[in-house]
Amino acid sequence: MRRYFGRKLLIYGLTFFVAVTVNWMIPRFMPGDPVASMVARANITQPAAVEAMRRYYSGLFGFDQPLWQQYLNFWAALFRGDFGLSIWLFPHPVSTVIGGAVPYTLALIVPSVLLSWVVGNRLGAYAARRKLLDNTVLPVGYVLTAMPYMWLAVLLAWALGVLAGVFPVAGGYSFSMRPNWSWTFLLDLLHHWTLPFLSLFLVALGGWAIGMRNMIIYELESDYSNYLAALGAPARLIRKYAFRNAVLPQITGLALQLGVLVAGALVTEIVFAYPGLGSLILKAIQNKDFFLLQGAFLFIVIGVLIANFIIDIVYVVVDPRTRAGMAGARA
Amino acid sequence: MSLRVSELKVYYRTLKGEVRALDGLSFGLxxxxxxxxxGESGCxxxxxxxxxxxxxxxxxxxxxxxxxxxEELPIADDRRMNDYRFHQVSLIPQYAMSALNPTRKIRRMVTELLRSRGVTLDTAELESRMSQVGLPREVLDRYPIELSGGMKQRMVMVVSTLLDPSLLIADEVTSALDVSTQKAVARALLGFRDSGYVKSMIFVxxxxxxxxxxADTIMVMYAGRLAEKAPADVIVxxxxxxxxxxxxxxxPEVGVRHTDRRLTGIAGSPPSLLDPPAGCRFRDRCPIAGEECAEDPPVAEVAAGHYVACWKA
Incomplete structure (x- = not known):
């Protein structure tokens, strides 16, 4: 067991290292010069002053050092929890900017991923044994899962926001409000949260339902199901076993899908101008804000790695066969 | 008479029509x-x-x-048949190696299965039956993946007979086993009968x-019908x-060397049961077939307990 998790941790550590390195590289290989754009923003015409500002900003962000030095500095700063200063929202530190956006993103991703997984699995399991439900769930599931996140988001915004006028189409809360802990504000938050949540939830739902339907049908035809049926076990017991065994590949699927789901959430945020990491990343790219971009990516990488690790642990708990594999010599 | 099967016909639905896998089979047990x-595959x-x-x-x-x-078994009515399954009729399936749910410990699986049939698990009885087939009681706290194929097979045998069914169907239970394990399984089945766990048994x-x-009696089937049924010694x-x-x-016979002949097998193959030919179904492959074989041969009792369906017998 310890060996297994040791190996897992090593792999996650390696992934983290590579991800951080790539993360550091991407903005630096992007075209454009952030310092030049900051200087341009200041609207100064005197060449001497421009030169002075350029030197000041370069020194401030560490761009005057050789690349390898910048890389090492980046790691050192990372361990101090220092992501640097945002260029776009200068002089706010990146950590504060991200800290403001992360709750919105988490509030979207966590419920939509978990709920779509749970509901999709239930729906698929029901569909597997009711003809009528199967004939509806399956095609609807295929349509949903084939939809790009942002497209469904646009559709929902248009139908429920613009046409029906039931939900707001942009923002995390009404522009007329300031964040506070009152019920009115929380309700307003929820109101703005509904559409982005729905678009994420619905797209993921289809995929889980289809997967579960197929797995359940497979499990219900397996030998242990037939044996139980031959011994007269009630359908309830057989379906319970089938569901439990069919959930296992779905857990693996969740781990595999996590990255895609996060990417979908980011795009959806942009559609709804939702003030989460997705919108932040878009702004960071538009403003060549290296540090903000790095910080946001890093946060996502860490989040996905942690989620994957949790799924690994869950899998070990629910499937005895993985435990047996760990006890044995080598797989 | 424990079991009486009369003129049983069971057909398979296929795209091309019905395959008459059992076409009027009668026998007693x-x-x-x-x-x-x-019998051959497909008989x-x-x-x-x-x-x-x-x-x-x-x-x-x-x-x-x-x-x-x-009591007549409602074999066509899946729901009503449920009352008889496990209690009266039980099965050791062909796929005994994979018959246990892989993600449940065996004790839990057996408990849940019995509870679903309205029976409380008698652990002492279960363990004594397990030891009878050479399974240690620790097996109960293992997952099926932790057992060898032979152990899984024996575990299934114990589970299937736990409610002392009147009739046990052992379907090709020895097919996947090596010779020494086959013998152990056969002995265990005999033991079940002798201990009264099962009254009678059909060993397919x-x-x-x-x-x-x-076996006490051997029944040879051909193309969905009875060919011959007699005490085991007589058949052999x-x-x-x-x-x-x-x-x-x-x-093949052990220790016998044939210099003058090779093992032949039976030439030809069984008729299609989709649309079986009239008359004796073995006619085309039979070395002694004659004119009368164009008629269906009735099952006749040629000696006490010896039934043959052949005009020439």
Missing amino acids: ADGEILGLV GKSTLGKSLIRLDGRMRHAGGTVVLDG THDLALTHHI KAPRHPYTRLLLDSL
Whole structure:
């Protein structure tokens, strides 16, 4: 067991290292010069002053050092929890900017991923044994899962926001409000949260339902199901076993899908101008804000790695066969 | 008479029509009797085994009755049949190695299965039966993946017979086992009968030699019908049906060297049961077939307990 998790941790550590390195590289290989754009923003015409500002900003962000030095500095700063200063929202530190956006993103991703997984699995399991439900769930599931996140988001915004006028189409809360802990504000938050949540939830739902339907049908035809049926076990017991065994590949699927789901959430945020990491990343790219971009990516990488690790642990708990594999010599 | 099967017809629905896998089969099985059921692949022996406990979705009960201990089994009615399964009729399936849910510990699985049938698990009884087939009690706290194939097989045997069914169907239980394990399984089955865990047993197999060791009676089937049924010794030593003779001839004998002849097997293959030919179904492959074989041969009792369906017998 310890060996297994040791190996897992090593792999996650390696992934983290590579991800951080790539993360550091991407903005630096992007075209454009952030310092030049900051200087341009200041609207100064005197060449001497421009030169002075350029030197000041370069020194401030560490761009005057050789690349390898910048890389090492980046790691050192990372361990101090220092992501640097945002260029776009200068002089706010990146950590504060991200800290403001992360709750919105988490509030979207966590419920939509978990709920779509749970509901999709239930729906698929029901569909597997009711003809009528199967004939509806399956095609609807295929349509949903084939939809790009942002497209469904646009559709929902248009139908429920613009046409029906039931939900707001942009923002995390009404522009007329300031964040506070009152019920009115929380309700307003929820109101703005509904559409982005729905678009994420619905797209993921289809995929889980289809997967579960197929797995359940497979499990219900397996030998242990037939044996139980031959011994007269009630359908309830057989379906319970089938569901439990069919959930296992779905857990693996969740781990595999996590990255895609996060990417979908980011795009959806942009559609709804939702003030989460997705919108932040878009702004960071538009403003060549290296540090903000790095910080946001890093946060996502860490989040996905942690989620994957949790799924690994869950899998070990629910499937005895993985435990047996760990006890044995080598797989 | 423990089991009485009369004119049983079970057909498979296929895209091309109905396959008459069992086409009017009648036989009886006494209390305490072990019936060996032999025949080629596709002769209907597994279909018979399934028909007695659970028809699968493609099978249709087309006629005939099955009476067990004086009660007619509602084999076509899946729901009503449930009352008889496990309690009266039980099964050791062909796929015993994969018959246990891989993600449940065996104790939990057995408990849940019994509870679902309204029985509380008697652990002492279960353990004593396990030790009878050489399974240590620790097995109960393991997952099926932690057992060897032979252990899984024996575990299934114990589970299937736990409610002392009147009739046990052992479907090709020895097919996947090596010779020494086959012997242990056969001995365990005999032990179950002798301890009274099961009253009578149908032992479905294609292994005539092994059947001879454990069965009291052997029934040879051909193309969905009975060919010959007689006490095991009679079948092996004095078979009357030409098919039985050829079947025996195609078995190798230990220690016997034939310099002048090769093992032949039976030329040809069984007729399609989609649209079986009229008359004796073995006619095309039979070395002694004659004019009268164009008529269906009736099952005749040629000696006490010896039934043959052949005009020439």
